[in-house]
Amino acid sequence: MGWFLKTFNYSVGKKLLMALTGFFLILFLCIHLFGNSFLYLGRDAFNNYVHFLNETDLVYIIRVIEIILVLGFAFHIWDGIRLWWQNRKARPVKYFVKTVDPKSTWTSRNMIYSALIIFVFLIIHLRNFWYEFKYGSIKETGATDYDIVVKTFQDPVYMIFYVVAMVFLFLHLHHGFQSAFQTLGINHKKYTPFIVWFGRVIAFVLSAGFASFPIYFFFFYGGN
């Protein structure tokens, strides 16, 4: 095991951990988006989906997946902070003239900032939904999970914050997806243009998909 863990202390190993956890989190986002889409099918459909995950025998698998998910986030965040800190230290004296290379993207140079906004969003998101679903006092009034979602999305401040956070998710994935392939050593004349294009599509579908829910419930939802 020693050789395996040691691998992740090399700079290339740290990047590998970043890429693998990143792919895992993208996979999670895809499943999450699929789950959220039940919101469009109405109260019963969404509540049944939440019930199906949490109150059938599936719950045991879900608990295990939740632990892996928390670890995935934890390693991605810890590794990202570690890389960012080392990268800062590698240039103690900054340049006076800061010329941005026209060939590098804004997203690639500012991953830590998009990450920070996504992290703040994640904390608030867990408080508003995960915590409310499980321990929220609103449940005592007979409100269902669906009602919690609708009520939360009808708050204009939260709606705007959610949409802005999704813009930063887009920027994060815009670089992250194709960068992870490069880190894995996959840079190929035939496939890289497709990977870059597909990464942008994934980034757009995920961020626009998630952002569509608060927009829908704020502007277009007429109650039932």
Add this chain to the structure above:
Amino acid sequence: MSSKKLNLTLKVWRQAGPNEKGEFKTYYANNISTEASFLEMLDIVNEELEARGEDPIAYEHDCREGICGTCGMVINGRPHGPLQGITTCQLHMRHFKDGDVIYIEPFRAKAFPVIKDLVVDRSAFDKIIQAGGFISVNTGSAPEANSIPVKKENAELAMDAAACIGCGACVAACPNASAMLFVSAKVSHLALLPQGLPEREIRVQKMVAKMDELGFGNCSNVGACEAECPKEIKITNIARLNREFYRARFLSNVEE
């Protein structure tokens, strides 16, 4: 094209020694021919400084034809100046306009400490090469070139990677001061050729470990290195370095 004369304002980083505090000083370069090279322009300024009894601006140079990689400096925020695919010595004053203000700074990286003014210590690159950037061959007369066949595609990829002159512009350009483009070029040109295979697994691990130890940053796939490289080394080499690293760590028994 007829030559014109330029009057320029230079803001040059002056630092007396490695542990001294540095600052920008302003110099005026007057009557500079557009046919002069950038380094010749600095030479003219230095002659005037010496004539006035002042300390000339220290900068490194050697071949002045773009193959030694010595003349690294950051000109208006760009390593080797604003043009692509050239070193500082290949930059000519015709690319500047009369009245321009030019900021000249040394390469900035923890692993490249400033020795004086624009001169930085790049022996960190030598240490990386010493860690593994070599092959083992018998001494004596040169071996027959064509006794080991190499396929043309690999020969060309190896040659492209071997074009790296170790100038350090990749480190200077990288927002993380990472040396990955340099290391990847050196790993690639040996990994692509049969002569490099005996040390293939140990080389990549030792060179990456040495790069990390010397305080270079981590690659975040920004691509600024590729854009600033005077020899236009491609970041496909970094992907190859990553592959070589995983191959050595996960598929071989060779431990660094």
